[in-house]
Amino acid sequence: MKHTLLLVALLPLAGFLVNGLLGNRLGRRFVSVVGCGLPLAAFALTVKAALDLAAGGYAPIVETAWTWAAIGKDTFAVAFWFDRLTMVMALIVTGVGTAIHVYSIGYMHADKSYARFFAYLNLFLFFMLLLVLGRSLLVLFVGWEGVGLASYLLIGFWFDDEANAKAGKKAFIVNRIGDAGFLLGMFVLWSTLGTLDMDAINAAFMAPVLPAVSASLVGVLLFIGATGKSAQIPLYVWLPDAMAGPTPVSALIHAATMVTAGVYLVARLSGIYLHAPEASALVAAIGAATAFFAATIAVAQNDIKKVLAYSTISQLGFMFVALGVGAYGVAVFHLTTHAFFKACLFLGAGSVIHALSGEQDLRKMGGLARKIPVTFVTFAIATAAIAGLPPLAGFFSKDEILWFAFASERGGSTLLWLTGSATALMTSFYMFRLLWLAFLGRSRVNAEVAHHVHESPWSMTGVLVLLAVLSAVGGFIAIPHFLEPMLPLPPVVPALHHYETPLVAVAVAIGLAGLAFAAYCFGGDGARGARIADRFAGIRRVLAGKYFVDELYDRIISRPLLWISDRVFLKVSDRALIDGTLHGLAGMARRAAGGFGRVQTGNLHLYAFLVLAGLVGALAWSWRHG
Amino acid sequence: MDKVHLLQSLAVALFALGLAGVVIRRNVLVMLMCMELMLNGANLSLVTYAHQMGSAVGAVLVFLIFVVATAEIAVAIPIVLLLVRRKHTLDIDAYTDLKG
Numbered sequence: 001m002k003h004t005l006l007l008v009a010l011l012p013l014a015g016f017l018v019n020g021l022l023g024n025r026l027g028r029r030f031v032s033v034v035g036c037g038l039p040l041a042a043f044a045l046t047v048k049a050a051l052d053l054a055a056g057g058y059a060p061i062v063e064t065a066w067t068w069a070a071i072g073k074d075t076f077a078v079a080f081w082f083d084r085l086t087m088v089m090a091l092i093v094t095g096v097g098t099a100i101h102v103y104s105i106g107y108m109h110a111d112k113s114y115a116r117f118f119a120y121l122n123l124f125l126f127f128m129l130l131l132v133l134g135r136s137l138l139v140l141f142v143g144w145e146g147v148g149l150a151s152y153l154l155i156g157f158w159f160d161d162e163a164n165a166k167a168g169k170k171a172f173i174v175n176r177i178g179d180a181g182f183l184l185g186m187f188v189l190w191s192t193l194g195t196l197d198m199d200a201i202n203a204a205f206m207a208p209v210l211p212a213v214s215a216s217l218v219g220v221l222l223f224i225g226a227t228g229k230s231a232q233i234p235l236y237v238w239l240p241d242a243m244a245g246p247t248p249v250s251a252l253i254h255a256a257t258m259v260t261a262g263v264y265l266v267a268r269l270s271g272i273y274l275h276a277p278e279a280s281a282l283v284a285a286i287g288a289a290t291a292f293f294a295a296t297i298a299v300a301q302n303d304i305k306k307v308l309a310y311s312t313i314s315q316l317g318f319m320f321v322a323l324g325v326g327a328y329g330v331a332v333f334h335l336t337t338h339a340f341f342k343a344c345l346f347l348g349a350g351s352v353i354h355a356l357s358g359e360q361d362l363r364k365m366g367g368l369a370r371k372i373p374v375t376f377v378t379f380a381i382a383t384a385a386i387a388g389l390p391p392l393a394g395f396f397s398k399d400e401i402l403w404f405a406f407a408s409e410r411g412g413s414t415l416l417w418l419t420g421s422a423t424a425l426m427t428s429f430y431m432f433r434l435l436w437l438a439f440l441g442r443s444r445v446n447a448e449v450a451h452h453v454h455e456s457p458w459s460m461t462g463v464l465v466l467l468a469v470l471s472a473v474g475g476f477i478a479i480p481h482f483l484e485p486m487l488p489l490p491p492v493v494p495a496l497h498h499y500e501t502p503l504v505a506v507a508v509a510i511g512l513a514g515l516a517f518a519a520y521c522f523g524g525d526g527a528r529g530a531r532i533a534d535r536f537a538g539i540r541r542v543l544a545g546k547y548f549v550d551e552l553y554d555r556i557i558s559r560p561l562l563w564i565s566d567r568v569f570l571k572v573s574d575r576a577l578i579d580g581t582l583h584g585l586a587g588m589a590r591r592a593a594g595g596f597g598r599v600q601t602g603n604l605h606l607y608a609f610l611v612l613a614g615l616v617g618a619l620a621w622s623w624r625h626g
Numbered sequence: 627m628d629k630v631h632l633l634q635s636l637a638v639a640l641f642a643l644g645l646a647g648v649v650i651r652r653n654v655l656v657m658l659m660c661m662e663l664m665l666n667g668a669n670l671s672l673v674t675y676a677h678q679m680g681s682a683v684g685a686v687l688v689f690l691i692f693v694v695a696t697a698e699i700a701v702a703i704p705i706v707l708l709l710v711r712r713k714h715t716l717d718i719d720a721y722t723d724l725k726g
Contacts, residue, residue, distance in 0.1 A: 600725055601722060601725065602721070602722030602723060602724060602725030603719065603722050604657075604718050604721075605649060605650075605652070605718065605719075608645075608648045608649045609649050612645055612649055615645075
C-alpha cells in the first residue's frame with residue numbers, strides 16, 4: 001500500500017467524524033465497534049508498517065501526503081516519517097490506545113455521552129499519530145496542539161461540574177505558555193536552517209560545519225515547550241488537576257502517551273541536544289528536580305488518582321534525566337515501560353473507582369483485595385514494576401536511567417544519581433502505600449458502598465491483564481539496543497565501569513526498602529504510619545498542600561495579571577479610552593441628528609423655502625468663486 | 627438688449643415666479659401650476675440656447691420634457707384627488723401629518 005502511514009493517522013479521524021456526527025443516533029454497540037475497531041485497524045497497519053520497515057533494513061519510510069503550502073520557493077509538505085523511534089512510539093500509541101478504548105467500553109457504559117467520549121478519544125489518537133508520524137516540526141506542532149485540544153475536551157468531559165471545566169482550561173492555558181517557547185524554537189530553526197524537517201535539522205547539526213545558531217538556545221526553547229506538555233517544573237501544575245477527566249483519559253493521555261510527547265520531541269531532535277551541553281544540563285536538572293519534588297508530594301496525597309498523577313510527573317522527570325545525560329534510547333525505553341505500567345495502574349485505579357461507585361479517597365478504601373481479585377493482582381504487578389523490583393519492566397528501564405545518570409560522559413554525576421535513587425525510594429514507598437491503603441488491611445469502605453463492591457466486566461479486566469503482562473515482561477524488549485543505530489548510547493566514564501553491578505544491587509535494595517517501609521507503616525492496623533505522620537505534621541502539611549505552588553502562582557502571576565487586566569486594560573483602556581471615544585462619537589451623531597430632525601416639520605412650504613435658500617446660496621457661491 | 631437676452635430674462639422671470647408661487651401659495655393645485663411654470667421657464671431657456679446654437683436637439687429635448695411633465699401631472703392630480711377626498715380641503719398646511 002502506498003499510503004499506509006496516512007491511513008494510520010486518518011482511521012481514528014474517521015472514527016471521530018462518524019461517532020461525533022452520528023454516534024448518538026446509531027446506538028452504543030455501533031459506537032463501540034467504530035470507536036475501538038478503527039484504532040485497532042490503525043494498530044494493525046502500524047504493525048504492517050513496522051514489518052515493512054524491518055524488511056527494508058530499517059531505512060526510514062517517507063510518505064508525502066500532499067503539499068500544504070508553497071510560499072515563494074519554500075514548500076511546506078504534510079509528510080510522514082517512519083523510522084525506529086517512530087515505530088516504537090506509534091506502536092505504543094496505537095497499541096496501548098486501542099487497549100484503553102476497549103477498557104472504556106466497560107468503564108463508560110453508563111455514561112450519557114458515550115458517543116462523544118469515543119469521538120474525543122479517537123480525535124486524540126488522530127492528533128497523537130500526527131505528532132509521532134510527522135516528518136516536519138510543523139506537522140508535529142499541529143499534532144502537539146491537537147492533543148492539547150483533545151486533552152482539554154476530555155478533562156472537561158463532565159463539564160456540568162465547574163471544577164472539571166476549570167481544570168481543562170488550566171491544562172490548556174499552562175500548555176500555551178510552553179508552546180510559546182516551542183514556537184520561538186521553530187522560528188529560530190526556520191530562520192537559520194530554512195527547513196523544519198526533523199531529519200534535515202538533525203543532519204544540519206551533525207554536519208562538520210555547525211549551523212550559525214546556538215544549539216543550546218534552540219534546545220532550551222524547545223525544552224520549554226516540552227516542560228508544558230510533559231508536565232515538568234515549572235509548568236507541571238496542570239497535570240494533577242487534569243485527573244478531573246474520566247479515568248481512561250488519565251491513563252491514555254495523561255500517563256501513557258500525550259505527556260510523553262516532550263520526551264519524544266527531545267529524543268527526535270537529539271542532534272540538537274548532542275551539541276547543546278548547556279541545554280542538556282538544564283534538561284537533566286529540571287528532570288531530576290521534577291522527579292524528586294513530585295515524588296515527595298505523591299507521598300502525602302490521599303486521592304488515588306492524584307498519587308498516580310504525581311507519580312507520572314516524577315517518572316517523566318526520570319525520562320528527562322535520561323535525555324539530559326544523552327541516553328535518548330533509555331528515555332524512550334522508560335517511556336515504553338512507563339506506558340505499560342502506568343496505564344495499568346490508572347486503569348486499575350479506574351476499576352477500583354468503578355467498584356466503589358466513584359470513591360477516590362484512599363482513606364475510604366482498604367481490604368479490597370478479596371473482593372476485586374483481578375484488579376488487585378494486576379495492580380500489584382504494575383506497582384512492583386514501577387517500584388523497580390526485578391524482573392519487571394520498570395526495573396530495567398529505571399536501572400539504566402540511574403546508571404547513565406551516574407556514569408554518562410555527557411553530564412552524569414553522583415548528585416543526579418543520588419536524587420534519582422532517592423526518588424526511586426520514594427516511588428517504591430508511595431506506590432506500595434497506595435497498594436496497602438487501597439487493597440490490604442482493614443476495610444474503611446462505608447457500609448452502603450461496600451454492599452455494591454463488584455469486580456469490573458471482562459472488557460476492563462481483560463485489558464488490565466494484558467497491560468499487567470506487558471508491565472511484567474516489557475523490560476525484556478531491549479529498546480535502547482533496538483534504537484542504538486539511530487540514538488547511540490552515551491559513552492560511559494571508563495573509571496566507573498566496575499560500579500555497574502553494585503549499582504544494580506543498590507537499585508534492587510532501594511525498591512525493596514520502599515516496600516518494607518510501606519509494609520512497616522501501613523501493615524497491621526496502620527497505626528505506625530499514622531504515628532510517623534503525626535511526628536512530621538509540619539512537613540506533611542506542606543507536602544499535602546503540594547508545596548503550595550498553585551497558591552504561589554496565584555499570588556505572583558494570576559493576581560497581578562488580573563489586577564492589570566482589571567485596572568489598566570479594562571477600566572482605563574477598554575472602558576475609558578475605546579468605549580469612551582466610541583460613545584462620544586455616537587453621542588455627537590445623536591445630538592446632531594436631533595437638531596436636524598426638527599427641520600422635518602411636514603410643512604411643504606418650509607421645504608420649498610429651504611430649496612430656494614439652497615439655490616440662492618449655491619448661486620451666490622458660484623458667483624463669487626466663478 | 628438683444629433677443630436672446632430678452633428671452634433668457636423672460637425664462638428666469640417665469641422660473642422665479644413659479645418658485646415664489648410654490649413657496650408662498652397654500653393651495654395644492656396652484657402649487658402644481660406654479661411648478662409647471664418653473665418647468666416652462668427652464669424649457670424656454672433650453673429652446674433659446676438651442677436656437678442660438680442652430681441645433682435641433684434642444685427643441686427635441688423640450689418635446690420630451692413635455693411628455694414627462696404630462697405624465698407627472700397625470701400622477702399628481704389623482705394624488706391631490708385622494709388627499710381632498712380624505713380631508714375635504716386643498717390647503718397644504720392640513721397635510722403636515724404626512725411627514726411620518
